[in-house]
Amino acid sequence: MADVAHHAGYRKNRPLKDALLQHKALTRKGLSERLFGLLFSGLVYPQIWEDADVDMQAMELGPKHSIVTIGSGGCNMLAYLSRAPQAIDVVDLNPHHIALNRLKLAAYRHLPTHNDVVRLFGMDQVGTNSASYDMFVAANLDQATRAYWERRSMTGRRRIEVLNGNIYRTGLLGRFIGAGHLLARLHGVNLTDFVKARSLREQRQFFETEIAPLFNKPLIRFITSRKSSLFGLGIPPQQYDELARGAEGGSIAPVLRQRLEKLACHFPLRDNHFAWQAFARRYPATHEGSLPTYLRPENYLTIRDNVERVTVHHASFTELLAKKPTASVDRYVLLDAQDWMTDVQLNELWSEISRTAAPGARVIFRTAAEESVIEGRVAQTLLQRWAYLADRSKELNLRDRSAIYGGFHIYEFRG
Template identity: 25%
Template sequence: MSRQPEAPPHTVRRTELPGAVDDRLYFAQVREDPELEIAAFAGHGDGPIAVVGSAGCTALSLLAAGATEVVAVDVNRTQNHLVEFKAAAISQLEPATALGLLGGSAMVAAARRSAYAQVRGVLTPGARAYWDAHPQAIASGVLQAGVTERLMRLIARTLRLVHPRRTGRLLALRTLDEQREFYRREWDTVGWRLLFGVLCNRLVLRRTYDERFFAHVENPSYARHFRQVAEHTLTGLDIDGNYFLQLLLTGGYQQARPPYLAGPVPVDRLHLVDGTFTGYLRTRPDASMAGFALSNICEWLSPAEVDELFAEIVRTARPGARLVFRNFVGWTEVPPRWRDAVREDRARGEELMRTDRSLCQRRFAICEVTP
């Protein structure tokens, strides 16, 4: 009797917890600069770091920067299907092929389908079934497959109408002085300002995303927030190294790439968890975690749920563990009863926030947890 060939091992470990759901793919790219998390966890990466999975960019970039174990947690299985896809691509393919398959560089649809066939076998059954059912997303490059990316493409098309001959010149600038002068003289037009009011307002965002994303957010002007962030990015940060801006304006990565696409990533140190962040922490022993990266999930939670989350963070944190969280359009503070155990370094967080190139974020908080 002939033996059946053994199935190849899956690229990453994956665990499912109660409460996981199958939802839309909201994020194909994490609209947060992972260099902030990398800086925040410097010297604190010698143990498990729990990260919101989202599109996987932060989790994979932390591994690329040397973290010993990263647990990417997302209640939406679809998001973790994407993280698994990215991990398989960068671990199984040559770098140029992985970049093309994901959509970071030009590749014809047939070549993307062929590259997918090379990684399909190492995906878990759920991820494989999902991507088999979404061939167009693969053919187009999965970095453009999310709900957010559809909105960003609309913004990019509108921007090319507002500045039909200026985007290439913008990307060619090489000094901050050049950027500031170009912005003042040519970029900061009435059309540029109107773009934010038309496409980055509360109504558009609420129609784009699930309403629960903003259920606990109070922000008087989304448009003003995004315009201020964009102005800082274009006048205060190096454009030449901004892969977020390059991908938005050109559809691909040019001079720069995310850390997980710029070097080797030990994906065997990645563990995917389908479930809530609080639910995952409840499975962990006391004092077992080296770090936590919450992204902006506190904006989606009620005050009681935020308090429950911080209770588990304090319980599971090693002494001196690092916690970071972000705000997209809302504002989160450490719950009052946990402020003795969770101490925010606001000055350091604000310093790092000024370096964020993502064009989206409002706040970055960095805390030390001492139970």
């Protein structure tokens, strides 16, 4: 595993802010972008919110494939390793995500057993996790990543100690989910009770009687009509505009209700770790349900034995691809990053994707709205080299258990 790229330290995140800023500072949109950039400069996603199982089906991922993916919380990168691909390049502009990805890789490589990995990333309130880090992981981290996890707060506690409690309650998304629970409690609803459901029928009943009515409350409609209210979901101003397009009264409450309905009602709770994080703010215990793909025991040895195939880069997707040889990448995972991009940025990205794509390469990504964000925006001379797998995209979008995106999209390289 390569060292973390040199930059001005984990406390600064200028590349990410630059990527977000599309309007002048003293404008309404410019101020909104800068507020989002400020919030996004910290840890955002302790858990990634894209379904790795859907990703791997879409990519038809195999052992000869070279992958470039955005890191985020690092869960999916490790899940991809369960298919033993040839190489994975992980990119992210957020240095907190870089540190988390590198910690997860080192933990898999150096903790003694699968149970130790699960205790570190799959369970909460394990007070010995920081001691396990000290004993097995710390000495195997590069200097920058180790300094990040051992930095002390004003209370004197090291950052790694968050894993003694529940890291999934931290970060921008974790705090947003916590605020959602508080808001529901103010209206008399305890969202944690959802995990008591024992069937899809009971899940549906809880949603219809307890959750759905919340979206008609004046306070919630007011909050969801403000762009800044959804920054905690990692939704930047550009994505909010897509969601709000045509929404009644400018509130995206109906859209959020629809997405939450899918999360709550379309998949058995036992099989949906995203629902557990949303409603219980933790992963299920063994008797309650299944863990994310990267934490399941049947994948442990394959992942552990292949961590050296991953390289983590503090860079943008386009920046990394510009350094790649022609026809050298088989699979590209863009998450929802294109929703943030200008037309110029999209065309620069797809120019590099098309240059580096190997025969039969695939690109997968998600969008806040239902339609593919690149149609009509990326030059036709580039898009004509790619086939949009519309039917397969729709099919897999229905299977995506995270449920927070409007569209899932697959493009295959024609040459």
